[in-house]
Amino acid sequence: VMLDSVKKTWATFTRDTKRAVIAITCLAVVLAIVVIATVSKSASIREPKSPAIWDEIRLPKTVVPSHYDVKLRIDMTNERFSGEEDVYVDVKNATAVLLIHINDVYKAELGYEMNVTAYSVHRLNDKGEDEKGIKVKHAFPYSKNSFFVMKMKEELPEGSYKLHFKWESRLVRGLEGIYISTYTKDGQEKKVLASQMEPLAARKVMPCFDEPDFKANFTMEITAENEYPLVLWNMPVVKENPAEEGWTKFEFGTSVKMSTYLLAFIVADFKCTKIYTTSNGCKVRTCGRPDAIDAGSGDYSAEKSRDIIQYYEDFYDTNFPLDKMDSVAVPDFSAGAMENWGLILYRETALLYDKEKDTYNNKARVNTVVAHELAHQWFGNLVTMEWWNDLWLNEGFASYVEWIGTTKSEPEWDYLDFQTYSDKSRAFSIDSYMSSRPTSIGVSKPDDITAQFDSISYSKGSALLVQAKMFMDGYGASTENFEDAIRNYVKKYQYENAVQNDLYQQLNEVYQDVRASSAGDVNIVEVMNTWTLQMNFPLVTVQRYSDMEIAVSQKRFLISGSDTTGDKSSPYGYQWFVPVEYDISGTGVQFAWLKPHSTLIIPFNFSDPDAYIRLNIESAGYYVVDYSYDLSQRLKTAIKGSLALSVPEVQGMLYDTFMLISAGVKPMSEGLELLDLIVDKDEDRLVPLKEISRQISGVTVHISEEDELAKKWKKKFKSFAETMWTSHGSDYFKSDDTEDPLSDDFQERLKTVFAVQLACAYGVEACVEAATSKFTAYKNSDTPLKSEFKSTILNTVMARDLDEHPETREEWDFIWRKFLSSDSASEQQVLYYSLGLIQDSAMLYNFSSLCMDNTLVRPSDALYILGRSITQTKLGRQVSWKFMKDKWSRLTEEFTDALFAVDAYIAGVLSDFADADTLKEITDFFSPQLDTLGPGRASYESALQSIKGNIAWLEKHKSAVEDSVKDVTLD
Numbered sequence: 001v002m003l004d005s006v007k008k009t010w011a012t013f014t015r016d017t018k019r020a021v022i023a024i025t026c027l028a029v030v031l032a033i034v035v036i037a038t039v040s041k042s043a044s045i046r047e048p049k050s051p052a053i054w055d056e057i058r059l060p061k062t063v064v065p066s067h068y069d070v071k072l073r074i075d076m077t078n079e080r081f082s083g084e085e086d087v088y089v090d091v092k093n094a095t096a097v098l099l100i101h102i103n104d105v106y107k108a109e110l111g112y113e114m115n116v117t118a119y120s121v122h123r124l125n126d127k128g129e130d131e132k133g134i135k136v137k138h139a140f141p142y143s144k145n146s147f148f149v150m151k152m153k154e155e156l157p158e159g160s161y162k163l164h165f166k167w168e169s170r171l172v173r174g175l176e177g178i179y180i181s182t183y184t185k186d187g188q189e190k191k192v193l194a195s196q197m198e199p200l201a202a203r204k205v206m207p208c209f210d211e212p213d214f215k216a217n218f219t220m221e222i223t224a225e226n227e228y229p230l231v232l233w234n235m236p237v238v239k240e241n242p243a244e245e246g247w248t249k250f251e252f253g254t255s256v257k258m259s260t261y262l263l264a265f266i267v268a269d270f271k272c273t274k275i276y277t278t279s280n281g282c283k284v285r286t287c288g289r290p291d292a293i294d295a296g297s298g299d300y301s302a303e304k305s306r307d308i309i310q311y312y313e314d315f316y317d318t319n320f321p322l323d324k325m326d327s328v329a330v331p332d333f334s335a336g337a338m339e340n341w342g343l344i345l346y347r348e349t350a351l352l353y354d355k356e357k358d359t360y361n362n363k364a365r366v367n368t369v370v371a372h373e374l375a376h377q378w379f380g381n382l383v384t385m386e387w388w389n390d391l392w393l394n395e396g397f398a399s400y401v402e403w404i405g406t407t408k409s410e411p412e413w414d415y416l417d418f419q420t421y422s423d424k425s426r427a428f429s430i431d432s433y434m435s436s437r438p439t440s441i442g443v444s445k446p447d448d449i450t451a452q453f454d455s456i457s458y459s460k461g462s463a464l465l466v467q468a469k470m471f472m473d474g475y476g477a478s479t480e481n482f483e484d485a486i487r488n489y490v491k492k493y494q495y496e497n498a499v500q501n502d503l504y505q506q507l508n509e510v511y512q513d514v515r516a517s518s519a520g521d522v523n524i525v526e527v528m529n530t531w532t533l534q535m536n537f538p539l540v541t542v543q544r545y546s547d548m549e550i551a552v553s554q555k556r557f558l559i560s561g562s563d564t565t566g567d568k569s570s571p572y573g574y575q576w577f578v579p580v581e582y583d584i585s586g587t588g589v590q591f592a593w594l595k596p597h598s599t600l601i602i603p604f605n606f607s608d609p610d611a612y613i614r615l616n617i618e619s620a621g622y623y624v625v626d627y628s629y630d631l632s633q634r635l636k637t638a639i640k641g642s643l644a645l646s647v648p649e650v651q652g653m654l655y656d657t658f659m660l661i662s663a664g665v666k667p668m669s670e671g672l673e674l675l676d677l678i679v680d681k682d683e684d685r686l687v688p689l690k691e692i693s694r695q696i697s698g699v700t701v702h703i704s705e706e707d708e709l710a711k712k713w714k715k716k717f718k719s720f721a722e723t724m725w726t727s728h729g730s731d732y733f734k735s736d737d738t739e740d741p742l743s744d745d746f747q748e749r750l751k752t753v754f755a756v757q758l759a760c761a762y763g764v765e766a767c768v769e770a771a772t773s774k775f776t777a778y779k780n781s782d783t784p785l786k787s788e789f790k791s792t793i794l795n796t797v798m799a800r801d802l803d804e805h806p807e808t809r810e811e812w813d814f815i816w817r818k819f820l821s822s823d824s825a826s827e828q829q830v831l832y833y834s835l836g837l838i839q840d841s842a843m844l845y846n847f848s849s850l851c852m853d854n855t856l857v858r859p860s861d862a863l864y865i866l867g868r869s870i871t872q873t874k875l876g877r878q879v880s881w882k883f884m885k886d887k888w889s890r891l892t893e894e895f896t897d898a899l900f901a902v903d904a905y906i907a908g909v910l911s912d913f914a915d916a917d918t919l920k921e922i923t924d925f926f927s928p929q930l931d932t933l934g935p936g937r938a939s940y941e942s943a944l945q946s947i948k949g950n951i952a953w954l955e956k957h958k959s960a961v962e963d964s965v966k967d968v969t970l971d
Helices: 002-011 015-044 290-294 299-316 360-376 388-409 415-431 446-451 455-473 481-493 500-514 524-532 629-640 647-662 668-680 686-702 707-716 718-734 746-761 765-781 787-798 808-821 825-835 841-850 859-872 874-894 899-910 916-932 936-964
Strands: 063-075 080-091 095-101 114-124 130-134 136-142 147-156 159-170 177-185 188-196 217-225 230-232 237-242 247-252 266-268 283-288 324-330 343-347 383-385 496-498 537-546 549-557 578-584 589-594 600-603 613-615 624-627
Touching (some): 063 095, 130 147, 188 343, 266 324, 283 299, 299 324, 299 360, 299 388, 299 481, 324 360, 343 360, 360 388, 360 746, 383 388, 383 481, 388 455, 388 500, 415 647, 415 686, 446 936, 455 500, 455 578, 481 496, 481 500, 500 524, 537 629, 549 589, 589 600, 624 629, 624 647, 647 686, 668 686, 686 746, 707 718, 718 746, 718 765, 746 765, 746 787, 765 787, 765 808, 787 808, 787 825, 808 825, 825 859, 841 874, 859 874, 874 916, 899 936, 916 936
Parallel strands (some): 063 217, 283 324, 324 343, 383 496
Antiparallel strands (some): 063 080, 080 159, 095 147, 114 130, 114 159, 177 188, 188 266, 217 247, 237 247, 537 549, 549 600
């Protein structure tokens, strides 16, 4: 009856009405299908009522990959990609569940980031051929842990299998997985496909076992549009054939056994330098934007890459295992670089060096970053940490070896002078707070993994290896005990994974063989665990024990002193095996172990008025030394006399003293006395001079909330800047010669540049006048600025008082236009650092807003501008904090992929505040959303500790600073 009624009604409809009804009905059916599919997929990823293996963050070891055969199709025009792969696996223990990583994050406006369109499981026979397909009972993505789960109809016995997948996804304009970067060529936007897999983004590209210890071989085929002729992967291209019209298929050689986080891809219209071939036949080149390569900006990095590879082959006593090494400068890149095996990707500022436009500092950065990434090819790629808790094995070692690689490639630079100034000081600045962490620490969720990429893994890891070299070989020794242990480690674990104790065991074996009898019988595994399984470092106290003896003891160093509220426990009670190198009155360096919960007694004749002791020779130990007043005065007397300290020792003594002042262990007067002593000794070496400046600036930051006091403090040291200006900077800076007037000597050149920077920053009139004059010529007649002095000139103009120089606002606009028109990443960096110095809150806030427009500022630069450029001054910090509060939701949404920049942004904005009101504002703002900070939470907690330390510093030392400037008058 109902059907008859429907027929009669239908007959009364016009043709157009019938068409409309049919269309609406079809649309309703399609919508229903979509809703059902979405609901089905969403329902499938709900957590089961009882725990399952996919609830664990780590993959089970029941299934292990041996080979991936991957085919990717990259559609740059439509910004999509698709893939197909066979993953060959071995089932080690019978299982009914297979897990593999995929990125299945759903975003309503975009859909799923990876849509698996087909999957199957096949049993292989003894010849590796398909034996039979195996029924998958149920498959679903589990987004919480990025798994694709396949529940089998029956249990899979041990044996060999093939997993087959097809998928499709979109190319994002982010900074993880494979993504779209852009640059401008002949006025047109050009696209680049680049990649960043570490730590957890290979799963965004293809289904894979995305953990470091699931190493496998890979075969890759990439099909791309002909518009993008440079298609690169980790291994060389072995075949290149036309695909359909307008497309080309690239087949690559099978990889060595490697981890998924080292996969890399480039699809671009780039050029490459000529090939530089190593003595063992590895082909090395640098690639990048065509105009940069045509200008020769890739030649320096390509040549040095070849040289450093050759040196590392000797250092590791293992040949580089690949046939080629491509280095590519990417316009948008989150980190400085990524060590992908055979295809290292870099920020442009870390790889390209234009000798006509860039500074020697740019040149040094290129060299050190190249040396760092190439160090990883052995220590990290060939031998890989088993899990992310030992990331420091990768990054700490590369940070240590980069100094050696740079020194070998540019021996005249004396670059090791900068090692403790850079790495140890950076580590101390983080590791002296309770918010620090052990170098090796348990990792239980993805945010924990991301948080490992910090100064503890990199800089402390490097400093601990400097210390290990010291106790393995000893001061001035020509032996290579430390290096021999490293070579043994690399050879034993090549193409495999290792944990930190594997390294320590190799160190211990060599130590017991050649060093224990002279240096002391300790177990190096036990020694190293006290340094990597607990945070912070020792304060080593040196004091009189008797008339003929000195006592050396240890306790934990904290900026907060005895306040350990909210402290973390330590398995070693914050006691260490401390390697102590010392010298008594120039009689020669001796070595001893200061063991946990013990005191080291050293013979010393206190009746000799000229006797002195100095500890931590070459500043190689990872600890701070506190001499009793008597012993401190003896050492200072020796320094005033004939005792010559090395560059690291002068730098370390200055740094240690001001660390002790910050912790309330020493009075401010001792720091001022030491500064005067070093200056009066006519110290003329670059690193000690930079350390003097750093400590003066550090006090300036602490007192920045006290405007008049800060101005007096700055004026107190103006004479130091004037001396530097007269001795090193004046003639060079004022010269109008078009030719480069600076010395080719690396450190002399940098000293001249530093002297000019210091003089202009401290308001030395001749320097400021010269800088202003040069800027006017640059603005009015486009007279080029010498690259070495460009930042000083721009910074000087931008930092001027706006009441006296209201024209600075117009000059800001001029520099901004220069920034927008520049095609040089290193020049843009100079420009945006100067723009952040303008003393106008409205303009700084607007500058911050401009950084959020990715058509004006690259996303990879934005957070560095917001967290470093704009925060250089007190006003800038205040504006940046306001902007952070106002735009926090957008910031976290825009920069979720900016792994390496978020931490720096949080620390840059917050860490230098020194007042209780702002501290309360910060805690009130972030307390409700701590769980949403992700990997940035560690940086936030460190910033809080820094602010508390700044407040405590001011309470302890403000009166001493006031007393030191009581005779200083302001104009």
